[in-house]
Amino acid sequence: MxxxxxxxxxxxxxxxxxxxxxxxxxxxxxxxxxxxxxxxxxxxxxxxxxxxxxxxxxxxxxxxxxxxxxxxxxxxxxxxxxxxxxxxxxxxxxxxxxxxxxxxxxxxxxxxxxxxxxxxxxxxxxxxxxxxxxxxxxxxxxxxxxxxxxxxxxxxxxxxxxxxxxLQRIYVQPPERYGSRIDAQVLYVDTFGNLITNIPLSTVPDLFSSKHVQIVFLTNQVVVDRRRRFFAEGPVDNQPFIFGDSSGYVGVALQNGNAARSLGLGPGAPLTFDITE
Amino acid sequence: MxxxxxxxxxxxxxxxxxxxxxxxxxxxxxxxxxxxxxxxxxxxxxxxxxxxxxxxxxxxxxxxxxxxxxxxxxxxxxxxxxxxxxxxxxxxxxxxxxxxxxxxxxxxxxxxxxxxxxxxxxxxxxxxxxxxxxxxxxxxxxxxxxxxxxxxxxxxxxxxxxxxxxLQRIYVQPPERYGSRIDAQVLYVDTFGNLITNIPLSTVPDLFSSKHVQIVFLTNQVVVDRRRRFFAEGPVDNQPFIFGDSSGYVGVALQNGNAARSLGLGPGAPLTFDITE
Amino acid sequence: MxxxxxxxxxxxxxxxxxxxxxxxxxxxxxxxxxxxxxxxxxxxxxxxxxxxxxxxxxxxxxxxxxxxxxxxxxxxxxxxxxxxxxxxxxxxxxxxxxxxxxxxxxxxxxxxxxxxxxxxxxxxxxxxxxxxxxxxxxxxxxxxxxxxxxxxxxxxxxxxxxxxxxLQRIYVQPPERYGSRIDAQVLYVDTFGNLITNIPLSTVPDLFSSKHVQIVFLTNQVVVDRRRRFFAEGPVDNQPFIFGDSSGYVGVALQNGNAARSLGLGPGAPLTFDITE
Missing domain, CATH: 3.40.50.10790 (S-adenosyl-l-methionine hydroxide adenosyltransferase, N-terminal)
Known part of the structure; x- marks a missing residue:
């Protein structure tokens, strides 16, 4: 990355x-x-x-x-x-x-x-x-x-x-792609409560330029389809948004809030990611 | 300081x-x-x-x-x-x-x-x-x-x-003095639970030599009028006391206890400070 | 040690x-x-x-x-x-x-x-x-x-x-030995929840070679008589065992678990240690 x-x-x-x-x-x-x-x-x-x-x-x-x-x-x-x-x-x-x-x-x-x-x-x-x-x-x-x-x-x-x-290896779950859909999961919750997925940003170069992007968390059917290039972009509206994390992976966050706690999600939570050109 | x-x-x-x-x-x-x-x-x-x-x-x-x-x-x-x-x-x-x-x-x-x-x-x-x-x-x-x-x-x-x-500045609330009374607030709670106020020690040089000093916390009307120059001065009596914190500000503490938790107070709590010569 | x-x-x-x-x-x-x-x-x-x-x-x-x-x-x-x-x-x-x-x-x-x-x-x-x-x-x-x-x-x-x-000294409680029995206590709970006793490993050189070793925690009568030379020895059976801690003292642990929490014990808990040749 x-x-x-x-x-x-x-x-x-x-x-x-x-x-x-x-x-x-x-x-x-x-x-x-x-x-x-x-x-x-x-x-x-x-x-x-x-x-x-x-x-x-x-x-x-x-x-x-x-x-x-x-x-x-x-x-x-x-x-x-x-x-x-x-x-x-x-x-x-x-x-x-x-x-x-x-x-x-x-x-x-x-x-x-x-x-x-x-x-x-x-x-x-x-x-x-x-x-x-x-x-x-x-x-x-x-x-x-x-x-x-x-x-x-x-x-x-x-x-x-x-x-x-x-050398011993653990299975590092890669996301699976089916056309415009990616089956993925939450890899990690950071200190701020941001949900970091296992989808490398390099695999979705059109994350911010495409017409529509949507993440559905499968356990609670929460849909996130807003995008922000940085945290302070747009109002503090308490709505979760998709962003590009500095780790090099797609993330979901709340501005000034804890997305993991608000959405009740943690490491391993399955999700689908859809992108419409 | x-x-x-x-x-x-x-x-x-x-x-x-x-x-x-x-x-x-x-x-x-x-x-x-x-x-x-x-x-x-x-x-x-x-x-x-x-x-x-x-x-x-x-x-x-x-x-x-x-x-x-x-x-x-x-x-x-x-x-x-x-x-x-x-x-x-x-x-x-x-x-x-x-x-x-x-x-x-x-x-x-x-x-x-x-x-x-x-x-x-x-x-x-x-x-x-x-x-x-x-x-x-x-x-x-x-x-x-x-x-x-x-x-x-x-x-x-x-x-x-x-x-x-x-350069951007935030409003750093200064205490306000009316004669012998200072309207101030709790700035900070340290690791030990000590309440550190925003009253600089340099503004109250007679903190320990004056006849009487009193802090009233306005939210719960708790009055603190004991003073200690250091923590181990006097008995472990579970009574809060006023002290001069090493940060250079007036503080309120309990010996071997947590003043913030005991008094139910935290950052921003308003107080009045009175000193009688 | x-x-x-x-x-x-x-x-x-x-x-x-x-x-x-x-x-x-x-x-x-x-x-x-x-x-x-x-x-x-x-x-x-x-x-x-x-x-x-x-x-x-x-x-x-x-x-x-x-x-x-x-x-x-x-x-x-x-x-x-x-x-x-x-x-x-x-x-x-x-x-x-x-x-x-x-x-x-x-x-x-x-x-x-x-x-x-x-x-x-x-x-x-x-x-x-x-x-x-x-x-x-x-x-x-x-x-x-x-x-x-x-x-x-x-x-x-x-x-x-x-x-x-x-120079000021605090009383560092040593274990007391009566024949094959040692009256001792929990000195310390480490990050993993392991109970570290005040019995130096050097005083029980036959810890792993003797026929039987038993610790009884006096407050709850829990008996621990399994021994492991290292944590991954034997199955993950959720049973506490005695081990030699790297601090140089006898310890009690659960593999992949928190012994202190599971057994409801902490620093100062009294115990007897018995060893049968």
Whole structure:
């Protein structure tokens, strides 16, 4: 979607995403481990408010913004319901970035959108903390591995090479098109209560120029057929409207209101999208 | 209020304030854009918990602490209900700092308290991301402009000069004094539930030395006439008291309790303040 | 518990823990003061979600992770119900780290676990902000003192030396052992709703190898006698199980569920722990 080309920074950047919340000290401890290994790291929090163990949601949030991070950024991502089980810990070099975390589908969008240059199982314990717990791989494996990548350790030193085809993927529901109709769903509700669908804006270039556009939410038969190019366009009339979200997907919003709450809709809600030229 | 003189730091500092919350990846993406342009930036989060689109609240929170930031700090502030409409995007050099954001009154306290050295409309797209969305100017305009300012780009390069008189201002309700009585209001409820009024401590230098001081909240006729110079002064008696808040304003608190909840009061609640010498 | 040896970093590190929440600008202002004094500081947030004025909880959260921070890290900790009263402001050099905050027991676990090399009352106002408020010592005293320590100022320059024996301590409830039975309690509920007890894993090395282990929660007589070495071991059967938490203590959890809510238990809940070889 974006044509933004991020720069290559001279300072290593590590971006962290977890489902830990900010109520505990776990995120801070991961940063402490990273800084202990690569002191000059610039650490950026993606978010730590992924709903606990919600891998699909985490995958989506990561996919939303990773392209804006500088080339070479190491993403350390921990949404990991299988911690301590046989699920693998991995590092993947895809596009211009590195991704470190559990092999549970958290990077599915990345695999779909970027060329995978290499992938390894994190089998080389020389790059882990000396003592690895059964429940906190974020601190003991992912943070130190991310810090070593950030200081320039090569991917292949981190462990055994892995066939990119074997990487775990979750099913990322694509919308289905039947002529002028698209069967789609709500992917996500943002902070403002906007309903973000799984319809890429790039697939509907005539969203604002066509004669008529209509979304019908199937669970409650609510019809939305107004369009706004930006939120402050038109009066505050408390009517939902279709807009192009900055994530690159079609959205439904209320100006100065919460569309999800007003319409009683949330992630997964099915909808049909019709466009009349 | 404060006589603290911040130092000039050799490392660029960008401070960010938004109403995005921390549940999404938007704040992280803004930081990624900044670091991509000016890698050595020291980024400080002011807060991202401004209630959505509440410009007066955001203006107040910003005014509370900006003086403590190093000289040259660039404040990137996004509380922007008018994003995508005709409201201007601006950068202002005021006092020892730079302020970047929408021209909607978010910087009203700054304009009232500091000398404005220059202001521009952000019309030079060379300092924006290549592709500007209609809904996320924080990422596409304000973050990159802030990063360019932080690396030393001159204000006038960012766009067309603007008459400081033309900058949008919100009405910042001042208290009104009638002899020994001040008609005022609750400006703000802090994390601890303390009620912070709009009466500057500097206007009541005899707050603790005068014979009697009394606040009457007009909506429920609650009278508060105890005073404490600090929270732990006196017994835990569950009685509200008047204190001098570190923000520089008169406050009302309960020791180990939540005054706002106990008294059923919030922002905007009218009050009279009486002082007897 | 951990045998991790943190490195010594060339860049100063300051870690901050408060009960301020992230809704206000107070944490940002503390960082601004630190960066103004020591611009190259790497600042790490431990957490700012300590329940307001809950010193025992703050002490516990700090104890959980400080060992993972680089040697020389300065911890600036503000959970301070007595701010402005006669409680002292202190800095302590213990183990490989420095601790700055109120003398109210917040560092009790540190004192119990590390050698105290020195302690001072922060009586030298040359290292404070020029104007010290009665209610925000985090900004006016602790942040600047922490920044000066981080840039290399010696501990003894900060104020009058203090006998380590005189430092305030809170009672850190240890479990009591009677043969194979341990009388203990819930110390803490983590983000996932796991109940973390005050029984160190090091005191029950046979937790997973013994024939039978049983926890009885005394308030509701709930018995937990399943054990899991990691969360994803065994089926999702909605039954609570005993596990070894990464904090180094025995915990009780539900896979994909919230044990605290399901069992109706919280911090302080008494329990007995029985182990049969």
């Amino acid at each position: 974006s044509q933004y080309t991020p720069s290559t920074t001279p300072r290593p950047v590590v971006a962290i995403m977890t489902d830990f919340g900010l109520g505990e000290s776990d995120v801070g401890v991961m940063k402490a481990v990273i800084i202990g290994i690569t002191p000059e790291t610039q650490i950026i929090d993606i978010t730590h408010a992924i709903p606990p163990q919600n891998v699909p949601y985490g995958a989506w949030v990561l996919s939303y913004g990773y392209r804006y991070y500088p080339k070479g950024t190491v993403f350390v991502c921990v949404v990991d319901p299988g911690v301590g089980s046989s699920r693998s810990a991995i590092a993947v070099h895809a596009g211009d970035w590195y991704f470190v975390g559990p092999d549970n589908g958290l990077f599915s969008y990345i695999y779909a959108q970027q060329t995978i240059h290499g992938a390894v199982v994190l089998s080389n314990s020389a790059f882990h903390l000396p003592q690895v717990s059964a429940t906190f791989h974020g601190r003991d494996i992912f943070a130190p591995v991310g810090a070593h990548l950030a200081r320039g350790v090569a991917l292949h030193e981190l462990g055994t090479s892995l066939d990119p085809q074997a | 404060s006589q603290y003189t911040p130092s000039t730091t050799p490392r660029p500092v960008v401070a960010i304030m938004t109403d995005f919350g921390l549940g999404e990846s938007d704040v992280g993406v803004m930081k990624a854009v900044i670091i991509g342009i000016t890698p050595e930036t020291q980024i400080i989060d002011i807060t991202h918990a401004i209630p959505p689109q509440n410009v007066p609240y955001g203006a107040w929170v910003l005014s509370y602490g900006y003086r403590y930031y190093p000289k040259g700090t660039v404040f990137v502030c996004v509380v922007d209900p008018g994003v995508g409409s005709s409201r201007s995007a601006i950068a202002v050099h005021a006092g020892d700092w730079y302020f970047v954001g929408p021209d909607n009154g978010l910087f009203s306290y700054i304009y009232a308290q500091q000398t404005i050295h220059g202001a521009v409309v952000l019309s030079n797209s060379a300092f924006h991301l290549p592709q500007v969305s209609a809904t996320f100017h924080g990422r596409d305009i304000f973050a990159p402009v802030g990063a360019h300012l932080a690396r030393g780009v001159a204000l006038h390069e960012l766009g067309t000069s603007l008459d400081p008189q033309a | 951990s045998q991790y040896t943190p490195s010594t970093t060339p860049r100063p590190v300051v870690a901050i823990m408060t009960d301020f929440g992230l809704g206000e600008s107070d944490v940002g202002v503390m960082k601004a003061v630190i960066i103004g004094i020591t611009p190259e500081t790497q600042i790490i947030d431990i957490t700012h979600a300590i329940p307001p004025q809950n010193v025992p909880y703050g002490a516990w959260v700090l104890s959980y992770g400080y060992r993972y921070y680089p040697k020389g890290t300065v911890f600036v900790c503000v959970v301070d119900p007595g701010v402005g009263s006669s409680r002292s402001a202190i800095a302590v050099h213990a183990g490989d780290w420095y601790f700055v905050g109120p003398d109210n027991g917040l560092f009790s676990y540190i004192y119990a676990q590390q050698t105290i090399h020195g302690a001072v009352v922060l009586s030298n106002s040359a290292f404070h902000l020029p104007q010290v408020s009665a209610t925000f010592h985090g900004r006016d005293i602790f942040a600047p003192v922490g920044a000066h320590l981080a840039r290399g100022v010696a501990l003894h320059e900060l104020g009058t030396s203090l006998d380590p024996q005189a």
